[in-house]
Amino acid sequence: MRFHLPAGRGPQAVGVTAPTRAGLLAEIEARLRAGAGFSVATINLDHLVKLQVSEPFRRAYAAQDLICADGNPVVWLSWLAARPVELVPGSELVLPLAGMAARLGLPIGLLGADQRTLDAAAARLEAEFPGLRVVARIAPPYGLDPEGPVAAECLRELSASGARLCLLALGAPKQEVLAVRGKQLAPGVGFVSVGAGVEFVAGVQARAPAWVRRLALEWLWRMAREPRRLSRRYLSCFAILPALARDACRLRGEEQA
Template identity: 55%
Template structure:
């Protein structure tokens, strides 16, 4: 499944979780890092508006579908992909890191969140080694000196997997800087994934996710912040549907 823009083409290049995890394992064993993007409809809104964000997203090594609208659009395009939310990927990737003896870092969110998430996940996953955590200061520049210092510190500590708990586009920008300064580290742009684990944010119940209504559950839980976001998402859907249908002939 592809999303085409005048200056970039963004490809969902891993269609399901099993293929993605196999590639992550291969990269762990080869000593190669990666940047993992989890595309959703909100990201498409940002991609439509920002050429800088498009450049960052096109540079991600691995991209999966992190929202049901992306899955539905892929089916319209007859290039189907499975739903692979970042929040659902968190534990499987950490379990894989534990099995492969890959030291892990958590970066983003708040110190309290990172501490709680690290304690919970290391208790749940045998041999998981969270070697370092850091919550950046307010106003963090993902391409600035603090970002570079964090990446150098990760390398010095031997980190091989970094779970990012930042907003977009900061997490994607930090991941791409990491690919340059710490090429052996895998960076996962998982947004609120660690916040959910720590209980800092509450994810929609499983039955709500099963009927593809997590967006509504979230909108009702934080309407002032999320209703405008989802309105912007709805506004681009007609164009995305047309472009998905046009992909059928390619």
Template identity: 50%
Template structure:
């Protein structure tokens, strides 16, 4: 499906997990960077209203479907092969692939405590992984500012060639898009709350709720003040997106 944004349209261009990891392995082997975005309904509420966010998405090499509504909408439009690829589920496989290719990792975002916990968890679960850079930007961090440029330079200088970004949307996508220019040999993957889940600073929904799928309900119970408005906006755009998907068949 072609999703409308403030800067034209975007679409899922990497429909399966198999294709994603084949492409990433090729990039690692060739020494090429990339930017990986995980498209969900929250992003789709923002993209038509935020030209900078939309332009950042356009700069991403790889876009996967993070969220069942995005999968359903894409399939409804006629693209039947698309699979669910949640960003939080990508962290360990990405790090495992990086370790196999001798690629070191940078962690950017979240909090210092969460990053320390995530780094420890990753080292335990992927023993051959090398983490060469860890940075928690301060509150109010501007991904378009001078500090972001400095962090990107530090990431590149560290030797890391995979950067996991946990800044939330749209900051993480803006940071990744800028990284494609300032650190072109680094692969950037925006993974939202994934490092917080890995470190235990947030509790992810149980597997049965994710399968149903009711993870959104779990997140509402955990953080109602933040999540109720977010999901209200998500549900509000579903009817129009469904109609658009049907018309694109």
């Protein structure tokens, strides 16, 4: 499933390259076993809005090794295009990836959020997955520039820690840009952008109840809790849906032709 972007200097399309949860996890494990560095991004409507206007974000997405669907609208659009993908939220990758790292005997790092959150998340993960070692807990300063010198120092610290897998909790577009830079400054590390997933594990941020998620209303639950921060974001997301649906219908027509 690919999404076309307005004309610009960066890539003109971005797509889901890991259509299933099982396939994504299998590919991550294969790369970890091989000692190969990689980066994983999770695309949603908010990212598609940002991709419309940000050339650096486009370049970062173009350099991702694996991209999965992190939002029900992306999944629905894939159905409309007759190219179905599964819902794989980045926040739901934290626990299975921690379990995978424990099983493989590979240390992990956490980068983003604040120190209290990272310490709480690390304590829970190490308790839940015996043998897991969280060897890096890097809380960068507020306003981190993912292309600046402080970010470079964070990546060098991560590399020196011996972590083989890094969960990035910086939010878009910082985490995706940093992941691509990390492949250069911390080769051999797998970077996975998980957004608020680390905060959910730490218990400092609550996720929508399961029944709300089953009804695909998590966005409404979040907006009710943070209307000032999220209202404009969701309006922007709704605004691009008609064009995305039109493109999906065109893709379906090409599939049936």
